[in-house]
Amino acid sequence: MALTILLIFVLLLPISLANFSPRPLVLWHGLGDSYASPGMLEFTSMIKNVHPNIFIHSVYIEEELDKDRQAGFYGNVNRQIDLVAEQLAEIPELRVGFDGVGFSQGGQFLRAYVERYNSPPVHNLLTFGSQHMGISDIPLCRPFDLICQAARRATKQAVYSSWAQANLVQAQYFRDPANLETYLTASSFLPSINNEDTLRRNGTYSKNLASLNALVLIMFTQDKTVVPKESSWFGSEVVDDFSSEVQRGFRLTSSRSIVPMHLQPLYVEDWIGLRTLNEQGGVIFDICEGEHMQIGDCWEAFVRNWTGEIVENLR
Numbered sequence: 001m002a003l004t005i006l007l008i009f010v011l012l013l014p015i016s017l018a019n020f021s022p023r024p025l026v027l028w029h030g031l032g033d034s035y036a037s038p039g040m041l042e043f044t045s046m047i048k049n050v051h052p053n054i055f056i057h058s059v060y061i062e063e064e065l066d067k068d069r070q071a072g073f074y075g076n077v078n079r080q081i082d083l084v085a086e087q088l089a090e091i092p093e094l095r096v097g098f099d100g101v102g103f104s105q106g107g108q109f110l111r112a113y114v115e116r117y118n119s120p121p122v123h124n125l126l127t128f129g130s131q132h133m134g135i136s137d138i139p140l141c142r143p144f145d146l147i148c149q150a151a152r153r154a155t156k157q158a159v160y161s162s163w164a165q166a167n168l169v170q171a172q173y174f175r176d177p178a179n180l181e182t183y184l185t186a187s188s189f190l191p192s193i194n195n196e197d198t199l200r201r202n203g204t205y206s207k208n209l210a211s212l213n214a215l216v217l218i219m220f221t222q223d224k225t226v227v228p229k230e231s232s233w234f235g236s237e238v239v240d241d242f243s244s245e246v247q248r249g250f251r252l253t254s255s256r257s258i259v260p261m262h263l264q265p266l267y268v269e270d271w272i273g274l275r276t277l278n279e280q281g282g283v284i285f286d287i288c289e290g291e292h293m294q295i296g297d298c299w300e301a302f303v304r305n306w307t308g309e310i311v312e313n314l315r
């Protein structure tokens, strides 16, 4: 009798040592926000209602909220990603891996983490209104507003200066399809994580991205902040060589032509593993109705379906 009890105990021992819990989650906030703003704290607690006991880490560049918010505008993106990779590697709860949710620019930054580090590894990556193919414009001018057009042109030229590329976050994912050569040589961040530069293509990036279980790309249907909004789905704007700035202004205010993901060289030639991932069924296109980051309750089904899976962690 005593022997039987002992035997049962010994057999059950490995199970009692196993720990079942929701897969942890890492959030990366968007521009103008900070890691522990009231909005982010509220979001965290709403996720905990969906997935009780989930461990959530909100990525920060600076511990002080004001400085963290500023770091969304000013800083060197490559260095920020190095810093976040160190931060994530030091969190014991994350060591077996996690799901990631990136808001707006936080989405392409988490993707850069996956491509360059992925240690600990990301399982599902969800990006809301992110700029995976960059932004190709600053807010539009009215037709015939030539002063506005000139200001836009000047900004675009300065955007690829070495100062801007080391200090202005948005400049580091500004991708001007009318000026691709300058972008490829001068931009410090996006051409790298998109493996657009033939000479500097990195196979680790594609291997890591293709190792995701799912990449969930969410576009805001009425997004007027991200130009073009299809960047959230790896779309970019078509620009014909002969179009002058003014003609372009006209065209932009009417209908814009978009190269969809499946026609991008980046996709067709599988520079970053996106095609491999898609052919495994791992790229999910979805939408939220509304303007940029007007997320409402659109997050909930995504968080329910793609995060917080109960997994076994052996202690």
Ligand SMILES: *[C@@H]1O[C@H](CO)[C@@H](O)[C@H](O)[C@H]1NC(C)=O
Residues within 6 Å of the ligand: 115, 116, 117, 202, 203, 204, 205
């Ligand atoms: C490719 O990326 C990995 C991961 O970031 C890095 O360790 C490696 O040095 C890179 N290789 C080249 C040739 O740049």
Ligand SMILES: *[C@@H]1O[C@H](CO)[C@@H](O)[C@H](O)[C@H]1NC(C)=O
Residues within 6 Å of the ligand: 286, 301, 302, 305
């Ligand atoms: C979530 O999963 C349910 C059930 O499979 C499905 O009906 C719904 O469309 C999914 N929603 C999202 C946003 O993934």
